Amino acid sequence: MAETNDPSLWRDRLPWPDAASHKHSRGRLGVVSGGPLNTGAARLAARAGLRVGAGLVKVLCPPAAASIVAGAMEAVMVEVFTSPESLEGLAEAMDAVVIGPAAGLNEATVQNLAALARTGAALVVDADALTIFKGRGVDLFASLDRDDVLTPHEGEFERVFPGLLAKGREAAAATAARLAGAHIVLKGAETIIAAPDGRTRINPNGSPWLATAGSGDVLAGLIGGLAAQGMPTFEAASAAVWMHADAAERFGPGLIAEDLPGIIPAVLKALRDG
Structure with missing residues (x-):
């Protein structure tokens, strides 16, 4: 039975700095960019990771x-x-790395993901780094471990896990997490967060204002930023999904993805104040 994603489940795990903190102790996040005409998605993810508290991005x-x-x-x-x-x-020094947003639908992305898998960094795999594995999910799974996160929308999910959505979103996400040996964030009006050990959460505060280009890149950066700070992956994904939606609701009509990172400090302050 899935839990309802709520701050009470993970608020106490949020990584707050203390008087002894410095940028390296607050976590190091890397974000892989595409070529010169495809840098915006990586920049959105990087700014989100910085806003959510990663000390060095x-x-x-x-x-x-x-x-x-x-x-x-x-x-x-x-x-x-x-x-x-x-x-x-370069990634050896990182605590977490986001790969996929506008990374390129080519074999270089496949090879880059395999290279990142040889580091100790937690991986957030999104967008192009999912689509390029259409019909060869087993090759993707070989580069993953239990600290990693896949963040597909339904189209990307179907490419990597064909036919699973027929079971329903919750069951599909849970099965995918088990098959991949990694966490799944199945995005949608009610985003599903699934861990490879069988835990699942349904996020209740999804916002229609997130239906805008680049919002998923921001979510990937939020997950990566929290993971880089040492927050356990399931909690990091759960917190990021909730904060992402809360930020969108705070802004409301006219939201574009570039707005989201700037709203995260208010979301964090509200969570810290309880």
Whole structure:
């Protein structure tokens, strides 16, 4: 039986800094960017990870994208990779890495994911890094472990887990988590969070204002930012999904994805104040 996702389940696990905290102790998040015309999604995820508390956030990008990303970010750092091996080297220092938002529907994304899997970083796998594995989910699962998260909408879910949605969303997400050996965030009006050990939560506060391009990239960054700070994956995913929707409701009509990270401090303050 799935739980209803609620702050009472994870509020006490939120990672707050103390007087001894510094940027490295607050978690290091990497976000993999696509090429020069496809950097916006990674920038949204990176800014969200920074806003939710990760102490150091880097966008990891191909050389041609570096000047574009660097010119659009301030506190977020930029590092260049030229091969899966160099990406692996950069990611070794990260506590969590987001890969997929506009990463590219090509074999480079497959190889980059495999390289990240060789690091100790928790992975948040979204968008292109899901779609590229259409019809070959087993290859994707080989790069995952129990700390990792897949964040598909229903279309991406069907590509990686064909036919499972016929069982219903809750059962499909639970089965997918078991098959993948990783956490699943099945996005929708009632997002389902499923762990590979069988735990599931249904998120009740979904917002229609999230039906806008880039909102999923922000969610990936929120999950990655919390995971980078050491929050257990199931709690990190649950908290991020709830906060993402709460932020959208606080803004309301006219919301675009760029607005969401800036609302997260108010959401966090309300959670901290109880």
